[in-house]
Amino acid sequence: MKKRIIWGWSTCLTYETKKQLGFDHYSRLLDEMKENGMKRLIVMMGSQYHFDPNNHGIAWPVINPRLKSMLDRKAINANPSTEFFSKVIERAKKLEIEIYLEIKYAGFCGILKGYPNVDFKTNRYGVLDHETIKYNSERECRLASEAHVCHDSDQVQEYMKDTFEDVLRAYPKIDGIVMEHPSAYSCFCKSSQEKFRLAKGKSLFDATKGERIEWQNEGIRTVIADIIAFVKRINRDMKFAFYSGFSPEDGNIERYQELRGHKKETLQNTGVDLVMPYMEGRHKEKEEKNIEKVIEYMKPLDCYVHCTIRRNPPKTYPLPPKGPEYIERIIKWAINYHKKDNNFIGMSFFNEVNIPNENREAVYKAIKNQK
Helix, strand or coil: CCCCCEEEEEEECCCCCCCCCCHHHHHHHHHHHHHCCCCEEEEECEECCCCCCCCCEECCCCCCHHHHHHECCCCHHHCCCCCCHHHHHHHHHHCCCEEEEEEECCCCCCHHHHCCCCCECECCCCCEHHHHCCCCCHHHHHHHHHHCECCCCHHHHHHHHHHHHHHHHHCCCCCEEEEECCCCCCCCCHHHHHHHHHHHCCCHHHCCHHHHHHHHHHHHHHHHHHHHHHHHHHCCCCEEEEEEEECCCCCCHHHHHHHHCCCHHHHCCCCCCEEEEEECCCCHHHHHHHHHHHHHHHCCCCEEEEEECCCCCCCCCCCCCCCHHHHHHHHHHHHHHHHHCCCEEEEEEECHHHCCHHHHHHHHHHHHCCC
């Protein structure tokens, strides 16, 4: 018998919260989820200044001293005396709601204090990728610099393993991890250059675009597989999900995934339990058809779709505003599509802490009306 579709929220401890939220907010959310048939809550465990200038850093009380320079000291949950998320997990268990934690493959301001040899994403002219974006101050530029870590850097991978180990020591009873996401677009940092020369016997600058793309896909596969194996040595029952990107405007899913380093052929060989394509409203009336193309491309991998339903997205990440009509339409599509496609397992709605009440109610109404 086909399993029921999984509905859930994706939310944050600090990102876009506008005010500091504690146990009461997330406890009420869990009650709402239980009442409305939702089974999974994904929680982002940190925030990047570039997307939310009010918060920046890790939002749990870190144990590893190398991570402490990246702590968001404004976050209630980051202080051991006011930490509350462990109680949220306990409550979720009682309500039979799964908790997944989202960790980004990214650094925070202060990473160089604990990991002085990390490399950042750099273009072929030696310029950090983020510097093509205009920032209002030197501080903003510095904060963005340290977020753009390169997966080819051995110390970046060391940092990421330390991060996963730390969050799993803090919260051993969670059900899963979601990683967002190392991606390619050909980095030319020192680590990338050295590893390419070692693997291919020539300079990265002399390689064709096709050679670079093929090498980056295998490099990202290795990085993801290494992290998943590491996490599952800590907890073999831990589910591991991976954000796989969205449907491009030209509709060429295969090329888009290849350029990102997320070819399905390599993702299948990482040990990942499910992938999470983005559904962000970029395609307007063609949104459903485009996400179907992504899900079809990803087979046989299970797809749990990340659906953005904010009315007011960040200025640095502009997306079409969403309202109840869009939400009702998308959920109706999801219910019908799930009946005929076994590798579409459900949908998570983002960002619960930054949506109007009418959007929230539209979600609950639509999933309650499923046949």
